[in-house]
Amino acid sequence: MDIMELLYGRRTYRRFAQKKVPENTLHNILEAARISSSAANKQSLRYIIVQKPEEVASVCDLVKWAAYLPAEVGTPKENERPTLFIAVLQPANGSVTDHTDAGIALSNMTLAAWADGVGSCIMGAINRPKLTELFGLPEDYAIHSMVAFGYPVHKSSVVPVKNGDIKYYLDENKDYLVPKRAMEDIVWNIR
Ligand SMILES: Cc1cc2nc3c(=O)[nH]c(=O)nc-3n(C[C@H](O)[C@H](O)[C@H](O)COP(=O)(O)O)c2cc1C
Structure with a gap:
């Protein structure tokens, strides 16, 4: 895929087919995170894979979808849930560069997924205390974000901003x- 086609298609997806993300795609997503740039090449980020259906369901209860939409259309129904989550962890006493590193890793991961037709949703509106408990995290690590992955059952397109909005x-096809x-x-233009 041409790089611009990849970037246009790598949108946020929030409804998914109930089909497992294959091992080779999961590997590519994690490899994309592993080799991403980081300040001073510190590589401080860590990752947790959540793929068992009952664990995915537990995470779904602890994240918030689509703040601009009513829950009945913005939140995936049980049969539309992602089939994979990856937690992105940063050092608890982290610096601003850890946030930059996380942004780069998130971008790499979601692009690697989309190259294989797997859509994603980066999630920051998450219940960090409950997720920390669920994962049994050590005190020196904190959750930066969760990323949901799966094969999307809807499209997403870039359109121009109208009236500053x-x-x-969603369109008539959701x-x-x-x-x-x-x-x-x-x-x-500064001149
Ligand atoms: C740092 C970050 C946090 C986000 N958190 C959430 C979230 O908690 N829930 C959600 O449904 N979408 C979340 N999103 C997705 C954004 O809503 C989405 O990126 C934005 O609407 C633009 O859509 P696009 O990714 O297709 O360009 C997040 C995106 C980013 C980059």
Whole structure:
């Protein structure tokens, strides 16, 4: 796939087929995280794989989907849930560069997944205390984010921002439309 095609398609997906993410794709996702750039090459991030259906269900109860949409359309139903979560962990006493490292790793992971047709949702609106308990994390690590993965059952497309409204919405097929600001609005001309 051409890099721009990959970047356009690598959107956020929130409804999934109940089909396991294959081992080779999971391997690629983790390898993409493993080799990602990090400040001073410290490689401080750690990952936890959640793939057993009962554990995926437990994580689903501890994350919040689609803040701009009513739950009945934004939150996956039981038969639309992701089939894989990966927790991204950072040192508990982490610095600003750990956040940058996490962003780079998240981007690499979700792109590697999409290259194999696996969609994802990066999740920051999560119940960190409960997830920390569920994973039995040591005190020196904290959860940066959860990432949901699976084969999407909906489409998602980039559309222009209209009247300054950046909220994503659904069309009549329940496909996502994601407004992105125009180039002239984000690239400043300083002269
Ligand atoms: C740091 C971060 C945290 C996010 N947290 C959530 C979340 O908790 N729940 C959710 O449904 N989506 C979450 N998202 C997905 C965003 O809503 C999504 O990226 C945004 O609407 C733009 O859509 P796009 O990824 O298709 O460009 C998060 C994305 C990022 C980058």
